Amino acid sequence: MPWYKGKILVEALDSVEPPKRPSDKPLRLPLQDVYKIGGIGTVPVGRVETGILKPGMVVTFAPTGLQTEVKSVEMHHTQLEQAVPGDNVGFNVKNVSVKDVKRGHVASDSKNDPAKGAASFQAQVIVLHHPGQINPGYSPVIDCHTAHISCKFAELEKKLDRRSGKALEDNPKFIKSGDAAIVKMEPSKPMCVESFIEYPPLGRFAVRDMKQTIAVGVIKGVDKKEAAGKVTKSAQKATGKK
The missing domain is CATH 2.40.30.10 (Translation factors)
Known part of the structure; x- marks a missing residue:
């Protein structure tokens, strides 16, 4: 087609940039559930919506303001060094009762715009x-x-x-x-x-x-x-x- 000067279909598809995951934003992880697992402790479960969750991070749960350290982060029974937006994860928290956190609470980084x-x-x-x-x-x-x-x-x-x-x-x-x-x-x-x-x-x-x-x-x-x-x-x- 001599009249067409644009990209061919494959080139157009190759030039489409995938949407960026909002991992550069502060952490927000709404809890879907909270489990008590024998020998491990309290494990909140949810999807990382923005930011990054890492073991060793101190998180604040809103709206209660509870602060604690993340021991470990797992997805599909595999330990993660970090969880990024879109990941459905479970994370073990220290010194927290299963009664202290619940569905609807939001986990955030205590040092970076903590949720309130x-x-x-x-x-x-x-x-x-x-x-x-x-x-x-x-x-x-x-x-x-x-x-x-x-x-x-x-x-x-x-x-x-x-x-x-x-x-x-x-x-x-x-x-x-x-x-x-x-x-x-x-x-x-x-x-x-x-x-x-x-x-x-x-x-x-x-x-x-x-x-x-x-x-x-x-x-x-x-x-x-x-x-x-x-x-x-x-x-x-x-x-x-x-």
Whole structure:
């Protein structure tokens, strides 16, 4: 084809750059489960979303603020020197009871932007299907990463045009199916979330009620709160060494 001056298909495929894994970001690892294994101890399990997890690292679990040292990291019964984004791993932690950590908690590097709990967060939501109206005070369940926690629509800040994103109305009295809005949400229990721009896997959520998905949203900002969590002896020793 003399008129075509572009790349041939194979060249075009070869020139596609694979997406970069976000391993340069601080660690975020939402826990899927926690096991107590005889002779080993407490083993949280989850997928590394951002950053790197290594043995010897001191991690902070949000939202409790618990700090401890990672003894070892395993994937499919194989010891790893480090786990990168996309890896589903189990990691053994020192001096931690299985009751201290649970599904929905988030592991992070204590020395590099450690994760914290959210007092509240601002989100942009789209209401997919609700039989009535959503008013301030409505408290459905939010599914965000592995967390499953009731959150209150504390304020309806703005109603938006779904296509352009422009504000249509400030402080609407309610929102309904088909509406997009900026809202302030408050978790009923301690919860760790992040803004979508900084940590996408921890910044998107589904709103569940009446056994269905009512709305979906992305988190624009988080009002974080400090948690004076327990620091284990192993974490103190590891921090002292470095």
